[in-house]
Amino acid sequence: MDKKKTERMAKPKRKAGNPYINYIVFGLIMLMLPILVEKEVIKYSYLTIVAGILIYSIVSLGLNFLIGYSGLVSLGTAGFMGLGAYLSAYLTINLKLPFEISLIISVAIPMVLGILTGLVSLRIEGYYLAIATLVISEILRKAFGEFTAVTNGFSGKSAGFPKLLNGKVLDRNSTYILIVVVLVIVIMITHNLINSYTGRALSTMRGSEAAAQAMGINIYRYRLLAFAVAVAFAALAGVLYVHFIKFSHPNTWTLLLSLNILAVIIIGGVRSIPGTILGAFIVFGIPDLVLKNLPVIGKIDGIPYIFTGVLIIVVILFYPAGLIHIWFNLKRAIFSLRKKGGNDSE
Amino acid sequence: MNSKMLESKENIENIDDDVVLRLDDLSISFGGLKAVDSLTFDIKEKEIFGLIGPNGAGKTTAFNCITQFYKPDRGSVYFRTNKGEVENLVGKKPHEIIKKGLVRTFQNVELIKELTVLQNVLVGSHIEFKASLLSQILRLPKARKEEIRLRKKAEEVLEYMGLHTIKDQLVAGQPYGVLKKIELARTLMCNPRLIILDEPAAGLNDSETFALIRIVRGIRDRYNCSILLVEHDMRFVTDLCDRICAISFGKLIFVGTPQEIQANEQVQVAYLGKGDE
Ligand SMILES: Nc1ncnc2c1ncn2[C@@H]1O[C@H](COP(=O)(O)OP(=O)(O)OP(=O)(O)O)[C@@H](O)[C@H]1O
Ligand SMILES: [Mg+2]
Numbered sequence: 001m002d003k004k005k006t007e008r009m010a011k012p013k014r015k016a017g018n019p020y021i022n023y024i025v026f027g028l029i030m031l032m033l034p035i036l037v038e039k040e041v042i043k044y045s046y047l048t049i050v051a052g053i054l055i056y057s058i059v060s061l062g063l064n065f066l067i068g069y070s071g072l073v074s075l076g077t078a079g080f081m082g083l084g085a086y087l088s089a090y091l092t093i094n095l096k097l098p099f100e101i102s103l104i105i106s107v108a109i110p111m112v113l114g115i116l117t118g119l120v121s122l123r124i125e126g127y128y129l130a131i132a133t134l135v136i137s138e139i140l141r142k143a144f145g146e147f148t149a150v151t152n153g154f155s156g157k158s159a160g161f162p163k164l165l166n167g168k169v170l171d172r173n174s175t176y177i178l179i180v181v182v183l184v185i186v187i188m189i190t191h192n193l194i195n196s197y198t199g200r201a202l203s204t205m206r207g208s209e210a211a212a213q214a215m216g217i218n219i220y221r222y223r224l225l226a227f228a229v230a231v232a233f234a235a236l237a238g239v240l241y242v243h244f245i246k247f248s249h250p251n252t253w254t255l256l257l258s259l260n261i262l263a264v265i266i267i268g269g270v271r272s273i274p275g276t277i278l279g280a281f282i283v284f285g286i287p288d289l290v291l292k293n294l295p296v297i298g299k300i301d302g303i304p305y306i307f308t309g310v311l312i313i314v315v316i317l318f319y320p321a322g323l324i325h326i327w328f329n330l331k332r333a334i335f336s337l338r339k340k341g342g343n344d345s346e
Numbered sequence: 347m348n349s350k351m352l353e354s355k356e357n358i359e360n361i362d363d364d365v366v367l368r369l370d371d372l373s374i375s376f377g378g379l380k381a382v383d384s385l386t387f388d389i390k391e392k393e394i395f396g397l398i399g400p401n402g403a404g405k406t407t408a409f410n411c412i413t414q415f416y417k418p419d420r421g422s423v424y425f426r427t428n429k430g431e432v433e434n435l436v437g438k439k440p441h442e443i444i445k446k447g448l449v450r451t452f453q454n455v456e457l458i459k460e461l462t463v464l465q466n467v468l469v470g471s472h473i474e475f476k477a478s479l480l481s482q483i484l485r486l487p488k489a490r491k492e493e494i495r496l497r498k499k500a501e502e503v504l505e506y507m508g509l510h511t512i513k514d515q516l517v518a519g520q521p522y523g524v525l526k527k528i529e530l531a532r533t534l535m536c537n538p539r540l541i542i543l544d545e546p547a548a549g550l551n552d553s554e555t556f557a558l559i560r561i562v563r564g565i566r567d568r569y570n571c572s573i574l575l576v577e578h579d580m581r582f583v584t585d586l587c588d589r590i591c592a593i594s595f596g597k598l599i600f601v602g603t604p605q606e607i608q609a610n611e612q613v614q615v616a617y618l619g620k621g622d623e
Contacts, residue, residue, distance in 0.1 A: 189483050196482035196489065197468070197475040200461065204469050207458035213440035214413065214450050215532070216473040225479070271460070 020188060026277070027184040030054065034173040049288045051176050051244050054183050055237045057280040060264040061190050061273065062233025067262075068271035069194060070226035071206030072121055073130045077261050079137030080231045082144055082253030083110045084238030089159035089248055090150045099162035099243065107235045114231025118224040137258065144250040156249040159242045175244050182240060186233060187273055193229070194271075202226060260284070263308050267315050269322025278324050283308055358432045361424055364391045366540050366572045367412070367448075372421035373596075374411055381407040383596035384421070389540070394566055394573045396587035398580075398607075400616070404596040405576040406453050409542055413450050414440045428539055445473050447539035451529040451546065453576075459518035463509060463528055466517055467500045470535030500535060506568075507531045507561065522549030530561075534569060541565070543575040547582050555579060559586045584608065592616065 033050055036042045063077055087106035091097045097105075117136055121129050144151045151157050162170045162178065170178065193199055205212040205222055212219055242248050260283055268279020287304035291297055300306070319325055361368055367389040374382045381404045389395045397405050410416040412423050414435055423435040428447035435443060443449075449470070457466050474496060477489035504510045507527055512520070517528065526546055533541050546562070547555045559582065566573055577583050583590060584604035592599045592607060594616040600607065607613055 192483050192485050196485075196493070197472060197477075198479065198482055200465055200469050201472055203461055203465075204458050204472075207460065208456040210415065210452060211456035211458070211469070213415070214444065214452075214456070215469050216441050216444040216536075217469075218441050 019191060022274075023184055023187045023191070026187075027180050030180045030183075031177060034176055046289065047172070047176060048245075049285065051179050052241075053280050053284045054179050055241050055244070056261065056264065056284045057277050058183055058186050058237040058240070059234045060261050060268075060276045060280050061186055062230040062237075063261055064265045064270065064272075064276045065190060065193070065233075066226050066230035067265060069199060069202035069206065070223060072223060072226060073126070074117075074133040074227075074230060075130050075255065075258050075262070076117065076133035076137035076140075077230075077234050078253040078255065078257035079140035080110045080114060080234040081238035081241070081257070082248065082250075083113070083140055084235030085159075085242035085248045085253075086144060086151050086157060086238075087235075088239040089157045089242045092163065092243075093157075093159055094150075098165040100165050103236075103239050106239045107232050110235035110238075111228050111232045114227045115224050117231070118227030121223050121227065122220050134255065134258075137253075137255070141250055141253050144248075144253060151248075151250070154250060156247055157242075159246050159248070161246070162243045172244075179240050179244060182236065186236070187277075190273060198222070198225070260308065263312055265322075267308075267311055267323055269324035272322060272324050274327075275322045275324030278327075279322070282311070282323070357422065358424060358434070361426075361432050362388075365389070365424075366391055366393075366426050367574070368422075368424040369408075369412070370422040370424065372408065372411055372418050372423065374407060374416055374418045374420075380596045382411060382418070385593065385596070385598055386421075387591050387598065387601050389572055389574055392566060392570065392572055393588050394562065394575070394586055396583040396590040397574065397576045397593065398578075398583060398590060399593040403593050405593065406544055407596075408593075409450060409544055409574075409576070412542065413443050413448065414438050426539065428537070444536055444538075447537070448542070449533040449536050449538045449540075450542040451526075451533060451544055453544040453548075455522070455525045455529055457517045457525055457528055457532075459516065462514050462516055463520070464497070464500055464504065464513040466528055467503060467531050467535060468496060470532035471496045471499065473536055496535070503531050503534045506534075506564075523551075523554055526550070530565075534565065538569065538571050540572045540574060543573065543577075545577055546575060547577050547579050555582050558582070562586060 030050070033042065033047055037044055037047050059077055059081055063074065066072055066074055084106045087109060088099075088102045091102035091105060092099060113136075117133060120132050124132060145154055147153075160169070161172065161175050164170070194202075201212070201217045201222055202225075204215065204217055205219055209219060212222075264276060264279035264283045266279075267282055268277070269275025287307055291303050291307060297303060315323060357370065365388045369385050369387055372382055372385040373380070383404075385404075385408060397408065399405050407416065411418040412435065414437075418436060421436070424432050425435050425446060425448055426432050428445075433446065435446070435448070438446075458469070461469075475492060477486070477492050480486075481489040501510065501513065504513050507530065509524070509527060509531060512524070517525065520528070526549055530543065530546055533543075543562075547558055550558060562573060562575075563586070565571070575583075575587075584607070587604060589601060590604055590607045591601045592610075592613045599612050599616055600610045602610065
């Protein structure tokens with residue numbers, strides 16, 4: 001009896017212990033990949049696919065923060081990601097700026113634009129806001145095609161692996177490591193934000209504007225903040241993208257990409273960090289890593305879109321909170337089974 | 347404009363030191379309907395003040411005008427802020443009101459379902475949090491200490507309200523009476539000078555209502571604040587309140603002690619008498 005009591009007391013403590021451990025372990029596992037490629041356990045091209053997944057995880061975390069916490073919807077994600085990519089390609093190739101400086105500028109400029117978009121959100125809501133963000137994104141995409149001096153138009157813009165301040169140039173593997181490290185940092189930032197009073201203020205604003213105002217939460221301020229964070233993550237992901245893939249084309253940054261990122265959140269789980277990562281692996285991983293290798297299905301044209309579309313419907317019908325909750329439920333089931341087992345033996 | 351400002355200043359100077367809130371000619375109408383009509387009354391320091399009236403009398407609308415959720419068409423809301431100075435709240439933004447020391451609950455419970463009871467109560471101290479965004483993102487000691495300090499305060503408030511056993515449960519699925527209590531707990535986090543409660547006893551049974559009377563009195567003594575409340579349960583109001591104001595169709599009928607209210611004929615006709623029909 002006593003033992004059980006102490007056990008129960010100890011549990012929440014362990015839970016509160018260190019939330020970062022899970023994220024760091026995830027990062028370490030991801031860091032094994034280049035080694036496995038070198039040992040030829042995994043195909044060379046898989047590293048590119050996984051890097052893509054990790055980059056899209058970063059954008060998705062930003063959008064999940066925006067949608068899940070502030071309750072605002074954006075369909076402009078791809079535009080801001082593309083803007084970050086083009087800016088960094090231009091700054092490093094044409095202006096020969098080192099990667100670090102280029103990164104800061106290429107995140108800051110879209111962020112300002114994101115805040116301006118946020119200002120739009122103060123006036124309009126719901127579908128109208130979604131359409132407004134879509135318009136901004138489409139204008140950006142047009143600009144990527146037209147401003148050939150900066151973007152090289154429809155020939156596409158090339159970029160190199162990151163060239164650092166100290167003159168060192170990263171290679172494919174070290175750029176991949178950089179992506180993993182940035183993702184883990186972004187996860188931690190998101191974790192801290194949603195667990196701070198800012199996170200609670202955003203949740204309150206989404207749940208009840210009246211309560212938010214009565215408690216002194218400045219709704220304008222927090223909407224702008226949510227937009228700034230989402231856009232900053234998107235631009236950051238764009239920068240990483242262009243220096244890993246080493247190429248950016250206007251047709252990459254379409255509504256389709258924005259919708260795929262939205263699908264990541266719906267399928268993985270709104271308001272969940274592990275859910276977002278899971279969603280990114282499903283939406284951006286399964287088509288390339290699994291479906292393409294299947295005998296008949298792999299040959300069907302547009303199979304990734306069919307897959308994502310069907311999955312969204314299934315998830316909304318059966319797991320409206322996202323697939324990550326299958327895992328949570330499983331964990332709870334195992335836990336309660338174990339507890340029952342313990343009781344029986346007593 | 348200038349003369350109006352002067353007049354307002356004069357009005358402020360006329361307010362006695364022990365007055366926390368003065369409504370002066372407060373009016374608002376929706377279309378042709380005068381929801382609040384020339385409402386004027388004072389609430390004193392440490393007073394528990396009841397606002398009563400039949401359904402649709404304009405009680406909630408009056409609360410919304412005081413807290414600036416609605417912009418009154420006419421009149422003033424003078425409030426003695428935490429700094430001890432009297433200010434007219436009319437024209438301020440709704441989110442600025444709590445910083446002055448005025449906090450409210452809602453008739454239709456405005457809590458966040460996805461947050462725990464403790465987290466909901468912590469939202470009540472939003473204005474007490476000072477850590478910058480950067481120190482929140484990096485979880486610097488300043489942000490951590492502040493979070494721990496206010497979390498402790500929230501736990502004390504929950505303990506006082508008898509809600510500490512459910513502090514880590516989600517708000518979703520809690521019974522209505524508990525929700526009302528959580529909302530009341532949330533108002534205690536901001537060092538208020540005046541708490542406005544819209545039907546705090548709704549959803550409580552007789553013994554819980556009785557217990558609430560003691561809780562509200564305790565809050566007044568512990569937090570040294572005044573309380574303005576709307577409640578339909580007449581026994582609750584007459585037992586608890588120092589003074590009561592009865593309104594009907596947005597208009598003030600009578601202000602007085604519970605005994606005076608019960609003895610007043612107009613109030614009987616407009617409100618209390620309704621039960622006899
Ligand atoms: N935003 C609004 N727009 C139009 N009419 C409103 C609005 N808010 C309140 N009213 C009207 O004003 C009148 C007073 O409503 P109010 O909610 O203040 O009544 P109440 O005294 O709180 O009633 P109850 O005891 O039922 O809560 C009602 O006729 C209501 O329909
Ligand atoms: Mg009401």
